[in-house]
Amino acid sequence: MIQKDIANACAKETLKAIIGDLNGDYFGILVDESKDISHKEQMALVLRFVNKNGEVVERFIGLVHVSDTSACSLKKAIYSLLSVHSLSPSKIHGQGYDGASNMKGEINGLKTLIMKDSPLAYYIHCFAHQLQLTLVAIAKKHLDVEDFFDHVSNVLNVVGGSFKRRDLLCDHQAKKLEQLFDFGEVQKGQGLHQECGLQRPGDTRWGSHFKTLDNFIVIFSSIVHVLEVIELEGSTSSDRNQAEYLLTKIKTFKFIFVLHLMLKVLAMSNELSKILQKKIKILLMPWSFLILQRKDCKI
Template sequence: MLDLSNHHQSIQIVIDKHSQKVKNEYRMRLEASIDVSRFLLQYGLPFRGHDESESSINQGFFLGLLRWHGDKHPDAGKVILENAPQNDTLTCPMIQKDIANACAKETLKAIIGDLNGDYFGILVDESKDISHKEQMALVLRFVNKNGEVVERFIDLVHVSDTSACSLKKAIYSLLSVHSLSPSKIRGQGYDGASNMKGEINGLKTLIMKDSPSAYYIHCFAHQLQLTLVAIAKKHLDVEDFFDHVSNMLNVVGGFFKRRDLLRDHQAKKLEQLFESGEVKKGQGLHQERGLQRPGDTRWGSHFKTLDSFIVIFSSIVHVLEVIELEGSTSSDRNQAEYLLTKRKSSGVSYEHHLCVEVFFVVIDVQLQELNDRFDVVSGDLLLGMGSLKSGQFFL
């Protein structure tokens, strides 16, 4: 009878080595996919491309970056993508989602750990996605272990409707998932919608019934934005001015050829200023300006529009003069002529008109609007914060 024990032992050694090699290759493929996913998640980049076929020259960020990773690390390149077993490439959409979900769980675990069971405030907003489904976003505001005030995004969830009861249920459900108690809420921050700040059945009232210390503050920045934008619609001269700016944006910035003409004139004028010594060259100076359309509810965008308008005013006038003479249609030529020659006849000086009839009136309307939108508590809090910032309060 033959002794096969040594032969069997040799076979087992070969099997063990092969199994270890397979495990190492799998680990390298998984680590490569995880590294690429973490990079894309860190910078908020999309994973998938429009065409991910092998013949595509743009397969999307995930596959493209994974291929680049393999080129830079030959050991990984030997076991990923087309060099991997076809049933174990670890690149399919389901795998990508699993990795992203795992990263999200680890991130949330770190956030909750940083909170360390302490008190927190909640910031909530809702909006419709592209498919018109209502979505609710939840952000926690708290003091971390380093004593820093931080805001951390927790989740974005679908809600059946935006009633106060539905939003409260969704908030409590999210807090429960992360073992957070509503009794720890010490602040609420929402917009000014009635379902959020209503005194009887609003979300803030429902939560304060469970946690009386969860004081509600309407976002100050949001209130200020609404106040300033409301002024632009209430004062006739201001409204007329922004209508004039909007018409100018449509005429000058509505076509590629006109935008190119605007850029060319800016470049030529800047070169002339360099030659005359009126401006100096330097890194970060004299960036190209464009025409940005202001948003309806963001006063900052109005400021950016006007700031650019002032800087490139002469270039805008030049483009309008060209359109007035060479416009392709009579409507374009008439619009350019109207924008260039519109003036209001007045029996007072410009200084009196701008100072008395516009500036003082707008300030009065702004004060009235601020008093209407900010209650006494919010006003006192703002004054206190302003005093602390200016160094008038000492501890």
């Protein structure tokens, strides 16, 4: 119990220092949704403001459980959290969210509801988030690329469809790595050769497609091994047929070519995405000027 008391005391003192640094001035809000380990919807709130030293800073305020992710519920949760810290919604001079309809909707979106109370709370769709969505949308306009990502998604579903298959994948990776050590083809060292997983790429997660394809290449032989096992030992004919079909697809020259091509394209955009998220790149942060509220501030 004493550990929880100490943690709560530290949290309260930290928040008190953040609010004191804000000093009742204007601020912007950054909001995102997140599920905890029990899959309960939560809302994370970050304040962006100019501190007493004239520096633009971002400070995490807290996580709030929300019953649903409708715009009205999120607005109520934001206002409630601000009121706890004696912050007025009228001081909001900037909003930053993703591009979901409940966030940026022109009629009933969260940004519209807040702008009705605070007309100067201009909304900016995160640039890095826009970059990811644009790349995914453009890539899928090409039929071969769209088919490629469909096959990758199906492979991830099949190979990661059960704990048994995931364990089989990990075991094959470990055995292959041992062979490479024996032949002296790879070096041992702390932090090297971490286990690679297969997570599904998300259209709204920065760099997730790049990470997925990068891992796909690294453990390609293990993926093939698991599909071959399913093809022979699958519990149903549907599983066996699907594994056989995916094996024929991912072994083709076209699939391998597009895999390496998209990895190179996404590697370049991944660097740009990282730059767009750097704190030191003030010029790339689209609503710094909304918070500074200076006539001579030009971006």
